[in-house]
Amino acid sequence: MRVLADAVGPALEEVLSGMGIADEVWTGLLGPATVEEHGDLALPCHRLAGTLHRQPNDIADDIAAALGPMLSGTAGVSAVSGFVNMRADPSWLAAQVMALLPDDRLGIAVEQARTVAVDYSAPNVAKEMHVGHLRSTVIGDAIVRMLGHKGHTVYRENHVGDWGTPFGMLIEHLLDLGEANAAEELSVGDLDAFYKQARAKFNSDEAFVARSRNRVVLLQGGDEETLRLWRILVDESMRYFNEVYGMLGVLLTDDDIMGESNYHHLLPVVVERLQASGVLEDSEGAKVVYPPGGWLNREGEPMPVIIEKADGGYNYATTDLACIIDRVERLDCDDLLYVVGSPQIQHFEMVFQVAEQAGFMGEAHNAVHVNFGSVLDSDGKILKSREGEVIKLVDLLREATSRAEQAIAEKNPELQGAQREAVARMIGIGAVKYADLSTERSKDYVFEWDRMLAFEGNTGPYLQYAHARICSIFRRSGIERSSARDASITPAQPEEALLARRLVNFAAVTDATLASYSPHTLCTYLHSLASSFASFYEVCPVIAAGDDATRDSRLALCDLTARTISTGLGLLGIESPEQM
RNA sequence: GGGCGAUUGGUGUAGUCUGGAUAUCAUGCUGGCCUUCUAAGCCGGUGACACGGGUUCGAAUCCUGUAUCGCCUACCA
Numbered sequence: 250m251r252v253l254a255d256a257v258g259p260a261l262e263e264v265l266s267g268m269g270i271a272d273e274v275w276t277g278l279l280g281p282a283t284v285e286e287h288g289d290l291a292l293p294c295h296r297l298a299g300t301l302h303r304q305p306n307d308i309a310d311d312i313a314a315a316l317g318p319m320l321s322g323t324a325g326v327s328a329v330s331g332f333v334n335m336r337a338d339p340s341w342l343a344a345q346v347m348a349l350l351p352d353d354r355l356g357i358a359v360e361q362a363r364t365v366a367v368d369y370s371a372p373n374v375a376k377e378m379h380v381g382h383l384r385s386t387v388i389g390d391a392i393v394r395m396l397g398h399k400g401h402t403v404y405r406e407n408h409v410g411d412w413g414t415p416f417g418m419l420i421e422h423l424l425d426l427g428e429a430n431a432a433e434e435l436s437v438g439d440l441d442a443f444y445k446q447a448r449a450k451f452n453s454d455e456a457f458v459a460r461s462r463n464r465v466v467l468l469q470g471g472d473e474e475t476l477r478l479w480r481i482l483v484d485e486s487m488r489y490f491n492e493v494y495g496m497l498g499v500l501l502t503d504d505d506i507m508g509e510s511n512y513h514h515l516l517p518v519v520v521e522r523l524q525a526s527g528v529l530e531d532s533e534g535a536k537v538v539y540p541p542g543g544w545l546n547r548e549g550e551p552m553p554v555i556i557e558k559a560d561g562g563y564n565y566a567t568t569d570l571a572c573i574i575d576r577v578e579r580l581d582c583d584d585l586l587y588v589v590g591s592p593q594i595q596h597f598e599m600v601f602q603v604a605e606q607a608g609f610m611g612e613a614h615n616a617v618h619v620n621f622g623s624v625l626d627s628d629g630k631i632l633k634s635r636e637g638e639v640i641k642l643v644d645l646l647r648e649a650t651s652r653a654e655q656a657i658a659e660k661n662p663e664l665q666g667a668q669r670e671a672v673a674r675m676i677g678i679g680a681v682k683y684a685d686l687s688t689e690r691s692k693d694y695v696f697e698w699d700r701m702l703a704f705e706g707n708t709g710p711y712l713q714y715a716h717a718r719i720c721s722i723f724r725r726s727g728i729e730r731s732s733a734r735d736a737s738i739t740p741a742q743p744e745e746a747l748l749a750r751r752l753v754n755f756a757a758v759t760d761a762t763l764a765s766y767s768p769h770t771l772c773t774y775l776h777s778l779a780s781s782f783a784s785f786y787e788v789c790p791v792i793a794a795g796d797d798a799t800r801d802s803r804l805a806l807c808d809l810t811a812r813t814i815s816t817g818l819g820l821l822g823i824e825s826p827e828q829m
Numbered sequence: 830g831g832g833c834g835a836u837u838g839g840u841g842u843a844g845u846c847u848g849g850a851u852a853u854c855a856u857g858c859u860g861g862c863c864u865u866c867u868a869a870g871c872c873g874g875u876g877a878c879a880c881g882g883g884u885u886c887g888a889a890u891c892c893u894g895u896a897u898c899g900c901c902u903a904c905c906a
Contacts, residue, residue: 277847278849280847282850283851283852284850286851291849293849293887295886295887296849298886305886329850330850331886332849413905414905532903533903535903537903537904543832544832544902545831545832546902547830547831547902548830548902552902552903553903554903558903558904559904562904564904565905565906590900591833591834591900593900593906594834594901595833595900595901595902596901598833622835622899623899623900629898657869659869660868660869661867661869676869687842688841688842688843689842691834692835693899693900695841700841703856704869705856706854706855706856707842707854707855707856708869710869711869713869714867717867717869718866718870719866721866721867722867723866724866725866765846769842770843773842773843773853773854776854777854780854783871784871784872786866786870788871790865791866792865792866793865807866828867829869
């Protein structure tokens with residue numbers, strides 16, 4: 250509990266410095282009490298025993314005795330088996346919660362603005378978006394929202410795969426189909442079929458292969474007609490991606506597209522600058538850089554980053570270096586975030602090392618690979634679009650929405666028509682997003698329909714349900730939400746006190762979430778908040794509370810809980826319906 | 830072969846960075862709770878730190894070895 254730690258800090262410092270304990274020693278020991286009955290904060294004293302030459306129990310007793318009077322009105326202090334425990338005083342807690350009531354930001358501070366580029370989503374033109382693309386898009390979206398809320402300047406960078414050798418093949422297939430037919434084919438959203446047809450011809454038809462190779466040369470050379478055809482592929486794909494983004498409700502727009510083709514003209518510049526900085530070497534006809542990480546290949550020989558291939562072509566790493574230059578020098582970014590899967594850990598480590606070595610980034614720049622685990626099939630293999638039938642993202646989202654609509658029809662038949670559809674969308678999409686955001690991002694997970702579409706337990710709908718119930722209380726009481734905000738809060742019942750404790754932690758949890766770019770931290774918190782609300786809801790009648798003071802206090806707790814849930818879910822890119 | 834990472838109740842999962850008291854939550858199974866604000870809910874029971882060493886007053890957490898799994902290991906992106 251950060252607010253309590255801040256509040257008791259000065260008193261602890263006074264007592265412990267009097268005992269000859271340095272600040273950095275005890276601040277490292279102070280933490281949340283691991284046993285809830287003991288309190289909110291604990292200071293284990295066992296490690297002090299050596300330096301003070303006394304028993305941990307005696308040390309804890311002495312600290313507690315000195316601290317107790319000083320913290321009167323803030324926290325109750327006790328000593329148990331070598332731990333000093335501090336429990337927030339109900340009146341102090343009430344004051345903290347009441348301070349949040351009029352605060353639109355619910356305690357979340359605006360920070361000194363940094364400029365941050367977030368690279369995420371990055372689908373491939375003329376390829377289907379499948380469930381594997383979900384994580385980058387959803388995690389990136391949450392990080393973008395949180396950064397913005399903290400006052401930072403954020404550049405959303407959608408690094409679309411819109412360039413490279415497959416486009417020769419794709420353009421020739423487009424011509425074979427005829428432009429109008431091809432556009433039709435693409436707009437239906439069956440990108441996989443289009444890609445597979447092209448690939449099949451490429452594998453079986455030599456004339457087609459020759460045309461494709463020639464077409465790549467024309468594309469690279471800037472041939473106008475070829476570029477026009479390429480544009481059709483890109484535009485049709487982007488139209489489809491935007492449809493998916495619309496269903497998902499993420500912030501990405503056409504303005505955020507910075508595909509690989511945008512960096513194409515910079516690639517020779519990357520080579521020149523690496524050359525100039527003296528790190529570029531020749532190896533087997535290719536131009537390479539050996540970053541300082543001690544990387545080895547299969548044969549145990551030093552492994553380089555390939556900047557320019559022996560045939561004069563460029564690699565992925567070269568484009569990433571061009572991106573770094575662009576983001577640092579044109580956008581003036583402090584932080585570069587890459588929301589990209591874990592298999593590319595080594596790639597990014599090497600690229601970052603090259604960028605530092607060549608002076609593209611300095612001490613002030615902070616490049617982070619926000620990696621995430623793979624989506625696996627039921628055999629534990631990575632879901633790949635090339636083999637087998639892959640679940641299309643749109644199908645997952647449609648299924649989620651339709652299951653949600655079915656659930657509403659059963660559980661709340663009064664919701665009808667367009668309103669029901671809108672709520673079904675919020676619940677269905679919220680469930681899918683929450684399922685993806687709520688586990689630690691670096692872990693792999695096995696894709697299961699029922700896991701992604703669960704509406705019970707630790708799920709998005711559970712949090713939305715708590716929110717909707719609160720809205721319902723206000724609807725029935727006829728009391729305006731805003732009128733609850735100058736109430737006096739008295740957390741008399743244990744359920745009320747627990748709810749208050751959780752509410753007060755929101756800002757600290759949000760900061761911790763952003764510090765590690767781990768949306769699951771916020772998810773875990775919001776679930777515990779919703780859970781403590783549900784317990785409160787069972788035992789603390791609000792509208793039918795015995796007296797006005799209790800009712801107003803509870804209404805204020807409800808209002809604050811609803812705002813915390815909707816703000817928290819909002820930071821994750823999940824909506825909070827008022828009814829469900 | 831080398832490198833990186835993972836392993837927590839039947840299942841899924843938090844905690845591991847920064848060691849602390851009785852390991853979180855969910856699901857499953859099980860026993861209760863709808864004439865009062867939405868039962869997508871609440872209350873109770875059940876059940877887990879891969880294995881072996883080491884460091885420490887104290888290890889899921891740090892070090893080390895083993896097993897199993899995943900990823901990466903130069904001209905794909």
